[in-house]
Amino acid sequence: MFGNKGANLPFKIADIALSIKIRKIKRTKDRLITYISLYRRMNMMRYICLSLISMAVLSGGCLNRKHAGALNEKTVEPGAPRPLEAHLGLAAKTFKKDSVLLSFTVYNHADTASRFCKWETPFEPHLGKYLEVKDEQGNEAAFKGAMARRVMPPPPESYISIPPHDSVKTVFNVARNYSLAKGRYTISYTGEGVSGLKGANDIRVEVTD
Missing domain, CATH: 2.60.40.2970 (Immunoglobulin-like)
Structure with missing residues (x-):
């Protein structure tokens, strides 16, 4: 009986080592999936921020042009001589x-x-x-x-x-x-x-x- 246990011991050790490697691989895979998810979220947040900044700049330019146009309409009369x-x-x-x-x-x-x-x-x-x-x-x-x-x-x-x-x-x-x-x-x-x-x-x- 002892001899059988001794004969199976290397296999048990190999099984334990394989199990440890599988768990490490699984943890590494889980970490990689987490990193990929975080990277995608960061890229999405960056895209949203850039979109908001672009919209703000365009809105400000339109407001400035409207304001300048309104000011010119008030101060410069059609056909009036320049100073x-x-x-x-x-x-x-x-x-x-x-x-x-x-x-x-x-x-x-x-x-x-x-x-x-x-x-x-x-x-x-x-x-x-x-x-x-x-x-x-x-x-x-x-x-x-x-x-x-x-x-x-x-x-x-x-x-x-x-x-x-x-x-x-x-x-x-x-x-x-x-x-x-x-x-x-x-x-x-x-x-x-x-x-x-x-x-x-x-x-x-x-x-x-």
Whole structure:
């Protein structure tokens, strides 16, 4: 009898070891399932948070646009003149390749004094590219003027003040900053991004030899 027990002992030990391994494998599997479940929950929570943030940003942008639109509707009447308005005009009767004289006038329609930055305007005639000059085919004339390096914000001396219901005017030569040939050109003011002056008209000139 003892001999039989001794013979079965290795099998019992093997069974016990196998049982222990099976329990370890089961615990490892349970832990893995738990980790996977937690990972999925974290990803779901992350997705929900990102969705809520996106909705909040979009809602805020819509509210800001609505508020800005309502404010503009209240403060700007259709057809009303702007407080400051720029105007291009002819300063000569004939134009040559080296002489295209134009005037640049800024009107203050407000009841109080207003000012604008003279950077990127003909009030600094030889600095900056503030015009678009195109021929009849839509080709832009080559710019040969000087580009300025600006320090922001503009210092006080960079501004020109205009009394209420008054204007300031300057005359400048387009041909000094642009290479022109014989032909017709359309000239537009494009420096409003710096100067703040809007509403400038396009003007057409014919350049002769």
